[in-house]
Amino acid sequence: MITFEKTPGWLDWYAGPSKPRFKLPAGAVDAHCHVFGPGALFPFAPERRYTPCDASWQQLFALRDQLGISRNVIVQATCHGADNSAMLDALAHADGRARGVATVRRGVSEAELHRMHALGVRGVRFNFVRRLVDFTPKDELVEIAQRIARLGWHVVVYFEAADLPDLWDFFTALPTQIVVDHMGRPDVSQPVDGPEFALFLRLMREHSNVWTKLSCPERLSVSGPRALNGEARPYRDVLPFAQRVLAEFPDRVLWGTDWPHPNLKDHMPDDGLLVDFVAHLAPTPEQQQRLLVSNPMRLYWPEETTA
Ligand SMILES: O=C(O)c1cc(C(=O)O)oc(=O)c1
Numbered sequence: 001m002i003t004f005e006k007t008p009g010w011l012d013w014y015a016g017p018s019k020p021r022f023k024l025p026a027g028a029v030d031a032h033c034h035v036f037g038p039g040a041l042f043p044f045a046p047e048r049r050y051t052p053c054d055a056s057w058q059q060l061f062a063l064r065d066q067l068g069i070s071r072n073v074i075v076q077a078t079c080h081g082a083d084n085s086a087m088l089d090a091l092a093h094a095d096g097r098a099r100g101v102a103t104v105r106r107g108v109s110e111a112e113l114h115r116m117h118a119l120g121v122r123g124v125r126f127n128f129v130r131r132l133v134d135f136t137p138k139d140e141l142v143e144i145a146q147r148i149a150r151l152g153w154h155v156v157v158y159f160e161a162a163d164l165p166d167l168w169d170f171f172t173a174l175p176t177q178i179v180v181d182h183m184g185r186p187d188v189s190q191p192v193d194g195p196e197f198a199l200f201l202r203l204m205r206e207h208s209n210v211w212t213k214l215s216c217p218e219r220l221s222v223s224g225p226r227a228l229n230g231e232a233r234p235y236r237d238v239l240p241f242a243q244r245v246l247a248e249f250p251d252r253v254l255w256g257t258d259w260p261h262p263n264l265k266d267h268m269p270d271d272g273l274l275v276d277f278v279a280h281l282a283p284t285p286e287q288q289q290r291l292l293v294s295n296p297m298r299l300y301w302p303e304e305t306t307a
Contacts, residue, residue, distance in 0.1 A: 004039040004051050011268045012053040013260035017066065018230065018272035022279035024068045025289055029296035032181065032215050032256025034077040035060055035090045042089065045081030049132050052079055055260035057090035063259060064097075067275050073254075073300055075156065075181075076103040076125055077262060078132045084116065091120040099300040101125050101156050104148075106140045117151055122300055123179065124148050128159040128167060131263075138170055149175045154299065160185050161196050164203065177209045177299065179254065182216040183241060189222045192240040204249050211252040211299070214242040214291065217277055218261065218269040227273035233280065234273055242281045246291065254299070255281075255291050 037044065038054040057074075064072055072094070076087050084102045091100045101123040102116055126141050127133045145155055154177035159167055161184050171178060184200040191197075204210045217235035218227060227234035246253050255278055257271055282288045297305050 001040050002043050004037075004044055006053055007050045009265070010050070010053060011261070011264050013055055013059075014268045014270050017063065017270050020067055020272045020275035021232075022276045024275060024278075025285070025293055027070045027297070028068065028292040029071045029073065029254075029300070030064065030067075030069045030257050030259075031073040031254035031296045031300070032075055032213050033060060033072055033259045034075055034262065035086050036077060036079060036260060036262075037086055042080070042083075042086035044079045045083055047081050047134070048079040050079055050263055052077075052260070052262055057093055060090065060259065061094070063257075063271060067257075067271060069257075070097065071296075071301075072098040073101065073256065073296065074098055075101040078103075078127060079262070082108075084121075088116065088119050088121075094120070096120070103127075104144055105136070106143055108144075110147075113148065113151060117153075121153070123154045123156050125156040125158065128157065128163060130160075132158075141170075142173075145174050145176060154179055156181060158182070161187060161200065164196075164199055168203070171203070171210075172207055174209075177211060178207075179299070180210060180212040182219065182258075183212050183214060183245060185216075186220065186241050188220050188237045188241055192244055197241060197244075201244070201248065204245070204252065208252075211254060211295075212245060212249075213254045213256050214245060214281060215254075215256040216258050217242070218264065218267070218274065219258070226267045227269035227277065228267060229270075231273060232276065234269070234277055239280060246282055246287060250287060250290050251295060253291050254296050 036052040036055040082103045082105050100121040102121045156179045158181040186197050217238035221235040223237045282291050
């Protein structure tokens with residue numbers, strides 16, 4: 001049996017999260033979460049940049065039930081490279097209550113894409129975060145995007161805000177819906193009206209195929225306070241950014257826990273308090289319904305939506 005040693009300083013996901021005070025609407029979707037391994041069953045990729053703790057689908061689905069979430073979108077984590085087995089195994093055990101976002105290379109066969117579709121994959125992830133991956137050449141990504149577009153899938157992109165100018169032409173030429181991870185990772189110590197975030201808002205304004213996830217306040221926050229020890233109003237510096245996006249693009253926003261929170265360095269949030277954060281970010285029932293239910297359902301379970 002292969003055993004893996006975690007990256008030094010690795011923070012494990014928070015065991016025993018609190019029960020959220022905010023009651024999620026019926027049918028709420030966690031549109032960004034991952035599974036890690038378990039490494040003994042689904043070995044981590046040789047090219048990985050970090051070695052995480054295990055985080056199985058059993059543990060993910062237990063969290064889902066505890067937090068009052070109905071469905072998950074499981075995004076392939078970079079520690080598994082382009083071997084989607086752990087994520088697909090999770091989908092296979094989800095009773096239709098999970099969709100997946102895969103990482104594929106140019107050599108992926110049509111048969112494999114169709115197998116993944118049958119299991120619930122609806123997108124591929126292109127990652128441009130230097131600390132996580134070696135970049136895949138753009139011509140390869142374009143080829144992949146054209147192939148998956150035929151299946152009705154979309155492209156999830158992960159990048160740092162400072163890199164958006166360089167990636168703009170590539171993103172705006174993609175033939176699918178595009179979902180930007182974690183609001184394009186704004187530097188929340190800059191003003192919400194500053195030029196960097198303005199560029200991201202412009203991307204969404206000028207391109208109606210661009211969506212984003214109002215996720216990862218625990219990763220983006222500089223000032224905190226952290227979602228720990230019952231803190232009722234965590235990550236206040238992230239709120240203006242998320243609220244700005246929600247106000248302007250209420251139909252193209254998603255929310256996710258980001259469980260099991262890879263690579264956090266200074267604390268591991270209580271996921272129950274992360275659910276409570278949603279009530280601050282989207283205070284009205286109508287906003288909550290779109291963010292948590294109707295938007296993700298339209299993207300990931302369109303066959304179940306009528307509108
Ligand atoms: O910021 C990160 O470290 C991170 C990593 C991964 C991944 O390794 O896939 O996914 C995320 O959504 C965020």
